Amino acid sequence: MSLExxxxxxxxxxxxAGGGFCLVGGIGLxxxxxxYTRMHAASVTDTLGAGLILLGLLLQAGFTLIGAKLLMVxxxxxxxxxxxxxxxARAAMIHGLAPQLADSAEDASSKP
Amino acid sequence: xxxxLSLFLFLSVFWLLLSGMPLPxxxxxxxxxxxxxVWFAHRLDVIDHEGHxxxxxxxxxxxxxxxxxxxxxxxxxxxxxxVLDPRLPISPTLVRMRPSQTTDVGLVTHANxxxxxxxxxxxxxxxxxxxxxxxTRDGAAGVQRGGAMDLRVRALESRPEKAG
Numbered sequence: 353m354s355l356e357x358x359x360x361x362x363x364x365x366x367x368x369a370g371g372g373f374c375l376v377g378g379i380g381l382x383x384x385x386x387x388y389t390r391m392h393a394a395s396v397t398d399t400l401g402a403g404l405i406l407l408g409l410l411l412q413a414g415f416t417l418i419g420a421k422l423l424m425v426x427x428x429x430x431x432x433x434x435x436x437x438x439x440x441a442r443a444a445m446i447h448g449l450a451p452q453l454a455d456s457a458e459d460a461s462s463k464p
Numbered sequence: 465x466x467x468x469l470s471l472f473l474f475l476s477v478f479w480l481l482l483s484g485m486p487l488p489x490x491x492x493x494x495x496x497x498x499x500x501x502v503w504f505a506h507r508l509d510v511i512d513h514e515g516h517x518x519x520x521x522x523x524x525x526x527x528x529x530x531x532x533x534x535x536x537x538x539x540x541x542x543x544x545x546x547v548l549d550p551r552l553p554i555s556p557t558l559v560r561m562r563p564s565q566t567t568d569v570g571l572v573t574h575a576n577x578x579x580x581x582x583x584x585x586x587x588x589x590x591x592x593x594x595x596x597x598x599x600t601r602d603g604a605a606g607v608q609r610g611g612a613m614d615l616r617v618r619a620l621e622s623r624p625e626k627a628g
Contacts, residue, residue, distance in 0.1 A: 373544065380547035388585065389556055392599040393547055395582040400540040417484040424481070434579035441585045441597065451597055454555035 363411035370404030377401055387444055388451040391437060398433045402426075467511050470518045472502045517569050520623055528573075528620045535581050535613070543582040543599060557604040558587075561594050564614055570621030577613055 373396055380393025406426045413419035479494035480486075505511050513519065546553060565571045575586040578596055583603040588595035598604035608614070 373540070376544045376547050380543070383547060383552055384554070386556075388597045389554055389599060391585055392543060392583050395579075395585075396540050396543050396547070399536050399580060399582055400544075403536075417481065420481045430580070431576070434576040437579045438575065438586055438589070441579075441587050445587050451556055451558065454557060454601065 359411055363408045366404045366408030366411065370401050370406075370408060373397065373404060374401035386452045387449055388441065391441060395433075395437060398429060402429055467516055467518060468502055468506060471505065471511055471516050472498050474516075474518075475501055513567075514569055520569065520620060523620060523623050528616060531616060532577055532580070535577075539581045539583045539603070542603070546599065554599055555601045557598045557601050559596050559598060559604040559607055561596065561607055561614075562592060562609045563594055564609055564618050565621055567621045570617055573620065574613065574617040577617065578607060 377394055377397030380396065381390050384390040384393050403426070406422055406429075410419055410422050413422055475498035476494060479498060483490050483494065502511070505515065510516075563571060563574050565574055571589065571591060575589040575594060578584050578586045578594070583599045584607055585597045586594055587597050594607075596604070596607045598607065606612075
């Protein structure tokens with residue numbers, strides 16, 4: 353088995369798994385009951401989904417300029433995506449969208 | 465001064481990697497742009513331990529990020545199992561915690577790390593309290609003062625800061 357083939361296999365495994373996690377994020381987006389729980393599902397897409405697809409592409413690119421740019425895309429997602437998620441969730445919170453909670457309301461609102 | 469130099473080097477490498485064409489004109493334009501940005505940043509007074517936290521980079525890359533990536537993979541897999549479970553076993557929970565970080569960079573890193581791991585989102589972030597929404601009770605239990613993430617970010621931010 354050549355090294356080339358091994359790299360292609362690893363790359364394909366990453367791309368397929370990444371695509372699968374994107375799909376899971378989408379399914380979760382549809383199945384979850386409210387805004388906040390849907391955001392949790394979506395975060396699977398932008399962490400594991402995007403991450404594994406980038407890793408698969410990185411294996412194809414190797415140590416090239418393309419590879420460096422793919423790493424930069426990864427870094428951008430790494431820093432920007434949680435910030436955007438936080439702002440979105442916080443905006444919903446400020447505008448009074450109450451999350452559906454598993455426990456009773458008084459239990460959740462009481463500060464420890 | 466050292467920090468300005470570090471910012472200049474970082475920007476120049478950034479330009480080189482994005483451009484990828486070592487022509488004299490483009491290299492000169494890159495150096496010029498990097499210098500201009502450093503000058504602007506200097507005038508804005510944002511070249512400090514916060515705007516350009518270069519003293520944290522190595523420790524973050526070698527120690528904190530690998531651990532965080534592992535956490536993302538683990539919790540991403542847990543959320544995936546919840547999503548694909550026919551019963552959809554969620555127990556959304558709000559949890560408040562007191563972070564032990566003292567610097568702004570540390571607090572932001574901690575809050576972003578919470579949001580980055582699937583299954584938990586930081587809703588409100590302050591220096592004395594975080595409000596976190598978790599998809600399951602188990603996920604909420606992991607978010608607490610003295611928890612693994614809290615301790616690791618505390619260790620990261622308390623790296624000694626060299627004069628710059």
